[in-house]
Amino acid sequence: xxxxxxYIPILLFLSCSGGESEKNISEFRIAQFITESNNIExxxxxxxxxxxxxxxxxxKVTEYLSTEPGTYNLTIKENNxxxxxxxxxxxxxxxxxxxxxEVLKEQKANKITSKQKMHNIVAxxxxxxxxxxxxxxxxxxxxxxxxxxxxxxxxxxxxPGLTDLSAKINKERKTKTIKKVKxxxxxxxxxxxTGKHSIKIYYKDSPLKVLDxxxxxDQNKLYTSLLYRNSDxxxxxxxxxxxxx
Amino acid sequence: xxxxxxxxKPVSVWALTAGGMVGGGIYTVxxxxxxxxxxxxxLSFLITGIIAITSAYSYVFLSNKFNEGGGAFTFLKExxxxxxxxxxSWLLIVGYVLTISVYAYAFGHYVAYSFHGGGIMIxxxxxxxxxxxxxxxxxxxxxxxNVEITIVSVNLLVLLxxxxxGISQWNPAELVAGIEPRPVWSSLIGGAAIFMAYEGFxxxxxxxxxxxxxxxNFMPVLLSAVGFVVFLYILVAxxxxxxxxxxxxxxxxxxALSIVAEKTFGTTGIIVMTIAAGFATAAAINSTLFxxxxxxxxxxxxxELPQWFDHKNDSGIPDRSIIFLGxxxxxxAVTGSLSSLVEAASLIFIVTFGIVNFLAFQESKKHRWxxxxxxxxxxxxGIVLIFRLIISKPVAVGILMFLIILIxxxxxxxxxSSKK
Numbered sequence: 001x002x003x004x005x006x007y008i009p010i011l012l013f014l015s016c017s018g019g020e021s022e023k024n025i026s027e028f029r030i031a032q033f034i035t036e037s038n039n040i041e042x043x044x045x046x047x048x049x050x051x052x053x054x055x056x057x058x059x060k061v062t063e064y065l066s067t068e069p070g071t072y073n074l075t076i077k078e079n080n081x082x083x084x085x086x087x088x089x090x091x092x093x094x095x096x097x098x099x100x101x102e103v104l105k106e107q108k109a110n111k112i113t114s115k116q117k118m119h120n121i122v123a124x125x126x127x128x129x130x131x132x133x134x135x136x137x138x139x140x141x142x143x144x145x146x147x148x149x150x151x152x153x154x155x156x157x158x159x160p161g162l163t164d165l166s167a168k169i170n171k172e173r174k175t176k177t178i179k180k181v182k183x184x185x186x187x188x189x190x191x192x193x194t195g196k197h198s199i200k201i202y203y204k205d206s207p208l209k210v211l212d213x214x215x216x217x218d219q220n221k222l223y224t225s226l227l228y229r230n231s232d233x234x235x236x237x238x239x240x241x242x243x244x245x
Numbered sequence: 246x247x248x249x250x251x252x253x254k255p256v257s258v259w260a261l262t263a264g265g266m267v268g269g270g271i272y273t274v275x276x277x278x279x280x281x282x283x284x285x286x287x288l289s290f291l292i293t294g295i296i297a298i299t300s301a302y303s304y305v306f307l308s309n310k311f312n313e314g315g316g317a318f319t320f321l322k323e324x325x326x327x328x329x330x331x332x333x334s335w336l337l338i339v340g341y342v343l344t345i346s347v348y349a350y351a352f353g354h355y356v357a358y359s360f361h362g363g364g365i366m367i368x369x370x371x372x373x374x375x376x377x378x379x380x381x382x383x384x385x386x387x388x389x390x391n392v393e394i395t396i397v398s399v400n401l402l403v404l405l406x407x408x409x410x411g412i413s414q415w416n417p418a419e420l421v422a423g424i425e426p427r428p429v430w431s432s433l434i435g436g437a438a439i440f441m442a443y444e445g446f447x448x449x450x451x452x453x454x455x456x457x458x459x460x461x462n463f464m465p466v467l468l469s470a471v472g473f474v475v476f477l478y479i480l481v482a483x484x485x486x487x488x489x490x491x492x493x494x495x496x497x498x499x500x501a502l503s504i505v506a507e508k509t510f511g512t513t514g515i516i517v518m519t520i521a522a523g524f525a526t527a528a529a530i531n532s533t534l535f536x537x538x539x540x541x542x543x544x545x546x547x548x549e550l551p552q553w554f555d556h557k558n559d560s561g562i563p564d565r566s567i568i569f570l571g572x573x574x575x576x577x578a579v580t581g582s583l584s585s586l587v588e589a590a591s592l593i594f595i596v597t598f599g600i601v602n603f604l605a606f607q608e609s610k611k612h613r614w615x616x617x618x619x620x621x622x623x624x625x626x627g628i629v630l631i632f633r634l635i636i637s638k639p640v641a642v643g644i645l646m647f648l649i650i651l652i653x654x655x656x657x658x659x660x661x662s663s664k665k
Binding site: 024069070071086087088089090091092093095118119121122123124125126127139141143145146147191 | 281363434491633637
């Protein structure tokens with residue numbers, strides 16, 4: 001009996017034919033939300049050479065680009081000035097490489113504050129801070145798991161210097177509240193039913209609404225809602241979608 | 246003393262040791278250490294494993310020497326350091342309560358995830374498992390050694406299969422998937438952050454008088470079990486990450502191994518992993534609660550805790566300790582994420598292990614390099630952990646410091662008032 005109890009999980013593991021079966025390729029897209037920077041050049045390379053390069057204006061997102069898993073070098077230039085030069089790993093799966101912050105005049109590459117340096121040392125990938133609102137790369141994992149027929153949504157506050165925000169998502173009298181959307185971290189993902197939802201963004205702990213919009217939710221998708229400030233100083237939302245792997 | 250027929254055989258001691266460590270540890274800490282150490286996560290487990298192995302040696306050495314269970318509290322008593330024994334034992338109990346809360350929270354997360362449940366379901370499950378185990382323990386059926394051994398065996402096997410399968414799919418890019426590669430020194434910080442994954446073996450030192458021929462069996466069995474767990478953690482750190490990818494392990498750190506199982510084996514994987522994690526965390530809660538309650542009772546028996554704790558029900562169970570400590574853990578688990586606080590509590594365990602190694606060094610005449618190695622790694626890891634906590638979790642450090650001051654200053658006063 002005891003041995004049976006031990007062998008059941010082995011048999012279960014071995015008998016199953018594999019799950020989500022992610023393809024053995026990396027897919028990434030680049031989202032340009034460095035405030036008001038309209039002349040951003042990106043380049044992704046590995047030891048074999050440049051894999052992808054291009055130009056992006058503010059609030060523009062590339063399509064997913066495919067490459068083989070490995071370690072890559074990402075360089076970001078603004079007006080030909082190198083502002084970010086990062087080594088990143090990309091495994092199989094989908095990623096959004098989100099560029100946020102604000103460029104200083106004569107910005108040096110990879111400029112970081114002392115606070116950010118200390119957090120990098122002690123917390124690594126979880127040590128992201130506002131970095132004094134200087135340009136930085138936030139890597140978003142586009143993997144998600146959701147009940148069939150539903151979808152997920154997450155918010156990202158990309159507005160340097162603006163206080164924390166909160167969000168309320170409403171559909172047919174049911175409201176989901178995301179209490180804190182803090183620069184530059186993605187919020188937790190929340191499950192939504194399909195259909196039209198109204199979305200309201202507030203200053204955190206305040207009844208003051210900064211955005212009132214609506215969006216249609218389809219099934220089995222991850223919606224990433226990037227909150228940014230437009231040239232009229234109004235807060236807006238740019239939504240990008242990912243399908244289930 | 247336990248009846249000789251009911252004594253724990255070497256196989257049982259081995260399984261309970263490994264289960265006590267793995268039960269809560271690896272399910273809750275993997276994402277944290279990957280975030281800090283990236284591709285060097287395996288080295289983090291190895292470095293911190295050195296403290297675990299050397300401390301296991303020192304615990305057994307001192308238990309055999311004094312021929313008594315009770316761990317650090319008993320050892321310090323034998324050295325006539327009553328003040329430190331009392332204060333450290335109170336801090337250890339705080340550490341255990343927090344550890345139980347985190348195990349309960351992990352139980353809630355793993356089980357809720359398989360039902361696509363959210364925050365409320367997680368909290369209900371966390372509170373429910375603690376309440377259920379309090380009731381089982383009060384009824385005298387909490388310590389079901391054979392059941393625990395079966396759970397541990399299945400749990401170890403599931404983890405081993407996952408790790409070996411992951412390594413067979415060799416894909417080093419996954420170790421840094423979605424993150425920046427980390428420098429090798431980060432392994433020291435990562436190890437310090439997750440030290441609680443190794444604390445479970447000391448529970449067996451509280452069961453010393455239940456072990457069959459401990460003077461002969463305890464040393465090889467405990468050392469081999471701890472060594473195996475270090476090896477297993479290293480395998481899981483590499484294998485599971487190669488299947489799940491670093492960024493997913495970090496983003497879903499509360500349920501990292503379910504994500505790996507889901508990505509690799511689909512729904513079947515989730516079912517198996519939920520069962521394994523659910524039973525493993527429940528068993529870890531159970532053994533920690535049972536041992537901590539017994540420890541509290543024994544400490545009260547030696548007048549270092551209020552006499553209120555030195556009470557047994559008709560089944561011979563330290564009922565008040567179980568209810569008090571279990572309820573406290575349940576309440577903490579319901580309040581939410583405690584990872585910062587537990588990390589701070591890891592400091593208590595590192596300090597305890599450092600002290601036990603120091604005592605073993607003082608008492609031993611041969612193999613003194615073993616406790617010396619433990620002392621050195623404990624000091625380095627402790628300093629690194631304090632540094633990490635001050636930078637990234639200052640509130641948790643503040644709370645821990647407040648607790649230490651409260652215990653050191655308030656304990657004598659509380660003990661005096663309870664005697665009146």
